[in-house]
Each structure stands twice: as C-alpha cells, then as structure tokens.
Amino acid sequence: MRILVVEDDPIVCDLLQEFLVGLRHEPQIVHTAEAALDLLRGERPDVILLDIRLPGMSGLDFLQLQAVRELRAPILVVSGDVTETQAQESLRLGAFDFVGKPLPLRRLEELLACLGPSSAPRRPPLESHGPRRRAPRAPVALPVRVHESTGAEWDATSINLSASGIKVRPSGVIRPGPAARLSITLPDGASRVEVVSVLVRADLDGYAFYFPSPSDEQLGRLRQIVEGARADQPGHTDPHLRILHTIGQAIGTSLDVDEVLRIALDALTHVTGHEISSLHLLTPDGTTLHLRGDRGLRPFLREINRVLPVGEGMIGRVVVSGRTIALADASESPDLLPAARAVVRQEGIHGFACVPIRSRGRILGALSLGRRTPEPFTEPEIALVEAVAHQIGLALENAQLYSATRRQLEDLRTAEVQLVEREKLSTVGKLAAGLVHELRNLLTATLGQAELLLLTSDDPAKSRERVHMIVKETARATQMLQNLLQFSRPNAMERKPCRLEDQVRAALELKAYDLRRDRVTVVTELEPVAPVLADAAQIQHALVNLIQNAHQAMASHDAARILTVRLRAIDGRARLEVLDTGPGIPTDALPRIFDAFFSTKAPGEGTGLGLWLTYATVERHEGTLIAANRPDGGAAFTIELPLSPA
Numbered sequence: 001m002r003i004l005v006v007e008d009d010p011i012v013c014d015l016l017q018e019f020l021v022g023l024r025h026e027p028q029i030v031h032t033a034e035a036a037l038d039l040l041r042g043e044r045p046d047v048i049l050l051d052i053r054l055p056g057m058s059g060l061d062f063l064q065l066q067a068v069r070e071l072r073a074p075i076l077v078v079s080g081d082v083t084e085t086q087a088q089e090s091l092r093l094g095a096f097d098f099v100g101k102p103l104p105l106r107r108l109e110e111l112l113a114c115l116g117p118s119s120a121p122r123r124p125p126l127e128s129h130g131p132r133r134r135a136p137r138a139p140v141a142l143p144v145r146v147h148e149s150t151g152a153e154w155d156a157t158s159i160n161l162s163a164s165g166i167k168v169r170p171s172g173v174i175r176p177g178p179a180a181r182l183s184i185t186l187p188d189g190a191s192r193v194e195v196v197s198v199l200v201r202a203d204l205d206g207y208a209f210y211f212p213s214p215s216d217e218q219l220g221r222l223r224q225i226v227e228g229a230r231a232d233q234p235g236h237t238d239p240h241l242r243i244l245h246t247i248g249q250a251i252g253t254s255l256d257v258d259e260v261l262r263i264a265l266d267a268l269t270h271v272t273g274h275e276i277s278s279l280h281l282l283t284p285d286g287t288t289l290h291l292r293g294d295r296g297l298r299p300f301l302r303e304i305n306r307v308l309p310v311g312e313g314m315i316g317r318v319v320v321s322g323r324t325i326a327l328a329d330a331s332e333s334p335d336l337l338p339a340a341r342a343v344v345r346q347e348g349i350h351g352f353a354c355v356p357i358r359s360r361g362r363i364l365g366a367l368s369l370g371r372r373t374p375e376p377f378t379e380p381e382i383a384l385v386e387a388v389a390h391q392i393g394l395a396l397e398n399a400q401l402y403s404a405t406r407r408q409l410e411d412l413r414t415a416e417v418q419l420v421e422r423e424k425l426s427t428v429g430k431l432a433a434g435l436v437h438e439l440r441n442l443l444t445a446t447l448g449q450a451e452l453l454l455l456t457s458d459d460p461a462k463s464r465e466r467v468h469m470i471v472k473e474t475a476r477a478t479q480m481l482q483n484l485l486q487f488s489r490p491n492a493m494e495r496k497p498c499r500l501e502d503q504v505r506a507a508l509e510l511k512a513y514d515l516r517r518d519r520v521t522v523v524t525e526l527e528p529v530a531p532v533l534a535d536a537a538q539i540q541h542a543l544v545n546l547i548q549n550a551h552q553a554m555a556s557h558d559a560a561r562i563l564t565v566r567l568r569a570i571d572g573r574a575r576l577e578v579l580d581t582g583p584g585i586p587t588d589a590l591p592r593i594f595d596a597f598f599s600t601k602a603p604g605e606g607t608g609l610g611l612w613l614t615y616a617t618v619e620r621h622e623g624t625l626i627a628a629n630r631p632d633g634g635a636a637f638t639i640e641l642p643l644s645p646a
Contacts, residue, residue: 005028157169
C-alpha cells in the first residue's frame with residue numbers, strides 16, 4: 001500500500017520507513033501537514049499515518065479540512081502527547097483509529113492488515129453515515145451473526161455494547177468488510193435485533209462497529225440491554241452522579257475558573273454524548289455574552305459565537321428569560337441568529353439544549369449542548385446539564401469571592417505599608433531633631449578649629465592636631481548623615497550576612513544626642529558573634545525602635561537611667577538584649593505590648609506602631625522577640641535570630 005507518513009520527528013520517521021518497507025508497503029515521509037496537503041493534490045495514498053502535534057498546522061486541523069475528509073483514505077492518528085479528549089476528537093473527525101506512543105509496531109501491523117491492500121474496500125467516509133457520538137457502554141457477551149454486503153457470514157460474541165455501537169470478537173480468523181448487518185441475540189435467547197453497522201475500528205481484541213441510523217425501536221431495545229447490564233455491574237454508579245462528583249471535586253480543589261469549566265465540559269461529553277458544547281459568561285455590564293469554553297466548535301462557528309448580544313438568539317434569550325430550552329432541530333428555531341442558521345444547517349446540528357448558569361439568584365451565563373444526530377436530549381440529560389450549570393455557578397461565585405478577598409488583602413497590605421512608612425517617618429523626625437543639634441555642635445567644633453588654625457601661629461605639631469580634629473569631626477558628621485539616610489530610605493527586604501554589633505553601634509549613634517541630653521548612660525556588652533542573615537536597614541530600624549522605647553520610658557522616671565545593650569551567641573542563635581531601668585511594663589499590658597496601635601504612653605506621645613513593627617520585622621527574619629520585666633525594675637526586650645550558615 002502507498003502510505004503517507006506525516007511525522008516531524010526524524011528518528012520516528014526512520015523507524016517507520018524501515019518498518020513499512022519491511023512489510024512491502026510504499027511509505028512516503030513528510031514532516032508537516034502543509035507538505036502532506038501538497039502531496040494529496042497530486043496522488044491519493046491508501047493510508048495516512050498522522051501525528052497530532054506538528055509544526056504549523058496541527059493534526060486535528062488537518063483532519064477538519066474538507067479536502068482531507070473527501071479523500072476517503074483511512075487515517076491512523078499516532079501521537080505520544082495527546083489527551084483522551086483529543087483522541088476522541090480525532091476519531092470523531094473521521095480518523096480510522098488512534099495509536100499512542102511508544103508506537104506498538106505489532107498493533108500497527110494488525111491495523112494495516114485490517115485495512116488490506118490498496119484494492120481492498122475501505123470504510124466509507126464519516127459524512128455518509130453521520131458522525132459517531134459517545135454513548136454509555138456496558139460489557140456484555142451476546143451471540144452476534146454478521147452478514148456482510150459481499151454475502152459472507154460469520155459468528156462472533158459481543159465484548160461490549162452501547163446504543164450507538166458494538167465491539168465483537170469473531171469465532172475465527174476473518175477480515176471484515178466496511179459495512180455489515182448485525183443480528184444480535186438478546187439476553188432472553190429468543191429474540192434478535194437486526195441493525196445496519198459500519199466497521200470503525202480493529203485491534204487485537206476484536207472489531208468495533210458503529211450503528212449509523214438505528215430506528216427508535218432498535219435504540220429502545222439496545223438501551224434496555226445496556227442499562228440492565230450496567231445496573232448488574234458490582235459497584236455501579238449512575239453516570240450522572242459520577243459527573244456531578246467530578247465537577248464538585250474540581251470546585252473543591254481549584255479556584256481556577258478556566259480549569260473548572262474545562263473539567264465540566266469534558267465530563268459532560270462522556271455522559272450526554274453531545275458533539276458540540278459552548279459556555280458563555282455575561283460581561284460585567286450585562287450587555288454581551290463572551291465565549292469562555294467550547295468543545296467541537298469549528299472555527300467559523302466559534303467565531304460567530306465568540307460574542308453574543310444579550311436577548312438575541314437562542315443563547316441570548318435563555319440568559320434573559322432564565323428558562324432552559326431544548327430543541328429537536330436547532331436549525332428550525334425562529335430564535336436562531338441569521339448568521340448562524342446557515343452554519344448550523346451545514347454542520348448538521350439537530351438536538352440542542354441551553355440552560356442558564358445561576359448563582360445566588362443572578363444569571364451569570366449559559367451552557368449549551370448540540371448533537372448532529374436527530375435524537376433529542378432526554379429529560380434526565382437536561383436535568384444533568386442544569387445540575388452542572390448550577391455547579392459552574394458555584395465555581396464562578398467562589399472565584400469572585402476569592403478575587404474580592406485577594407483585593408481586600410492587597411488593600412490591607414497597602415495600608416500596612418503606609419502605617420510602616422508613617423511610623424518610620426515619625427521616628428526619622430525625632431532622630432533628625434537630635435541630629436540637627438549634634439551636627440551643629442560638630443560644625444561649631446570644626447569651624448572653631450579651622451579659625452584657630454588660620455589665626456594662630458602654633459608650632460607644626462599643634463597645627464597637625466587641629467587638622468586631625470577637623471578631619472575626625474567631619475567624618476563623624478558624614479557618618480551620622482549617612483546613617484540617617486540609610487535608616488529613612490525605603491527599600492525592599494534583602495537579606496544578606498549582617499553583623500549585629502555594627503547595627504547596634506549605628507542605632508546608638510543615631511540616638512546619641514537624645515540619650516546624652518536626658519542623661520542616659522549607655523552600657524554595651526557586645527561579644528563577637530557570627531553574622532546573621534538579615535536586611536541591615538530593617539534590623540537597624542528595629543533596634544532604634546527598642547532603644548527609643550527604652551529612652552522614653554526612663555526619661556519620665558526618677559531613677560538612675562542606664563541603657564544596656566547586650567549581644568552574645570547561644571545555641572546557634574544570636575541573642576540581643578535591650579535593658580532599661582525605667583518603671584517596667586504594666587502587668588495587664590504585657591500580653592498586648594506588640595499589638596498594633598496599643599501604647600502605654602500618654603495620648604499624643606506615641607503611635608502604638610513601633611513595637612508592632614519591630615515584632616513583625618523580627619518575625620520576617622525567622623526570629624523571636626520577647627518582652628519582660630526585670631527583677632530589679634525596668635523592662636527587657638530580647639531578640640533572637642538564627643546565625644547565618646558558614
């Protein structure tokens with residue numbers, strides 16, 4: 001046979017070339033669907049091996065082309081990266097079979113043998129018998145007599161059965177033709193169902209036949225058999241309950257609306273057997289419906305349904321009325337949009353159902369299903385679609401609540417940042433007042449030394465001493481300004497190895513003038529400690545807050561004013577203590593000392609944000625901050641931070 005291979009992987013191409021030549025076939029290899037179309041314009045292959053994922057046009061797009069559908073050549077879809085939905089879609093579009101990768105060569109050989117040589121009859125095109133649709137299937141073993149159009153007859157046993165098809169295992173080795181009349185013996189053993197069938201699939205287990213146009217009586221008897229067989233299965237669960245369970249699980253585990261919609265549409269396909277579906281959601285202004293998901297819509301039909309006006313067409317009227325509609329023939333509905341009528345007839349869409357999607361009494365959109373078979377949707381199927389629409393409404397409501405909650409959290413974060421900046425500005429203002437006086441003193445000393453240097457004729461040694469004093473005081477002023485700028489500059493958290501003793505000295509330098517003014521004695525006990533992984537500016541801000549808190553407590557207390565800052569390493573952590581000799585923390589205030597806006601100071605003397613901000617900073621650095629009263633009087637604040645790894 002002449003076999004056209006459409007595959008972009010060169011290694012797979014070489015494998016198929018060698019394998020097909022060994023079977024005495026004539027392979028022709030192309031790497032894109034576009035190249036395959038160019039070849040099809042010149043000659044017709046006997047079989048096409050088609051990959052789904054191709055550069056440029058995909059395999060599914062290739063299957064939908066009218067030129068390919070009119071070719072009447074069996075197409076075997078071969079792919080290793082495809083979903084079950086895509087596999088079903090490829091079969092619906094007319095593929096003879098689907099084979100997954102890694103490619104089982106024996107199965108491929110069986111399929112090619114089933115198709116026979118180039119002169120053997122082939123399966124008629126899908127359009128001549130109407131598209132296949134998925135229907136509930138049950139494992140059942142029934143005697144089947146096959147009467148082929150050539151006059152050949154043979155016996156088989158059914159493997160499974162549905163109202164739209166059957167899979168059989170022959171009693172001997174046979175090669176069936178493309179069409180046959182099946183005589184199926186019913187479970188009572190006395191009656192039979194005669195149904196015209198088309199061969200659609202062959203594999204190692206047997207042969208699958210599709211019933212293109214069963215009568216209502218035949219459909220009724222076949223469904224009765226399937227329902228009885230499925231009810232007898234142990235652990236059988238009604239498919240309607242399974243689909244609702246599947247969608248319910250999706251809603252419970254995901255807040256992604258698109259993911260829930262995808263799961264809902266896929267699950268519906270397995271139960272109701274529709275060929276097309278679409279899901280539209282209302283825009284916030286309530287004037288138009290936008291397509292948010294679909295299955296089986298051709299490009300032109302999808303474009304027509306992408307944006308629909310509310311109140312017009314079948315879907316638009318369902319959204320306005322809030323009532324479900326179910327039609328046996330959609331093309332005859334007076335509510336069908338004029339632009340869609342010709343397309344619906346061309347697509348052969350008959351059965352149609354559309355239900356509103358509601359949540360808390362509001363209509364959010366519509367869910368629509370369509371069939372190309374003349375069989376209308378049943379009441380149980382419509383009830384299922386309505387239940388699914390209700391589930392989708394819950395998912396949308398959850399997503400909206402989640403979005404609203406996220407916006408509120410973002411607003412809270414913004415407010416928190418503003419509070420932090422407010423507290424920081426308050427602290428900067430207090431520090432700046434002290435630094436201004438300190439800088440004036442430094443400038444006074446510096447200018448005085450410079451004037452004395454110019455006015456007096458000291459010996460060279462005294463002149464050098466004055467110059468050294470000028471350099472020293474200038475450097476100190478520069479460092480003070482640099483500390484204040486670093487403290488006040490807004491920056492994102494950036495954790496690096498940081499020495500706490502350096503941050504302690506910088507914080508004390510910023511508060512030096514205020515502490516001296518109020519006669520506070522500063523005692524530092526700083527042992528050598530390994531660096532911690534921290535943002536230096538944030539740690540310095542936290543220390544300034546604690547030092548300032550201790551200073552304010554002692555300033556109004558008639559006792560010796562001693563501020564002690566102690567640093568040491570204990571059990572792999574750096575412990576930093578800020579101790580004061582003030583009045584201590586009231587017992588009833590200790591549990592709330594780190595709450596936002598809580599303060600033990602008089603009204604107007606504090607914002608109640610300093611200790612809250614310090615606690616949050618230490619917590620972000622994976623540390624702890626504890627407040628306690630000292631046995632001899634005064635308060636103790638202890639910070640512990642993990643040491644940086646070596």
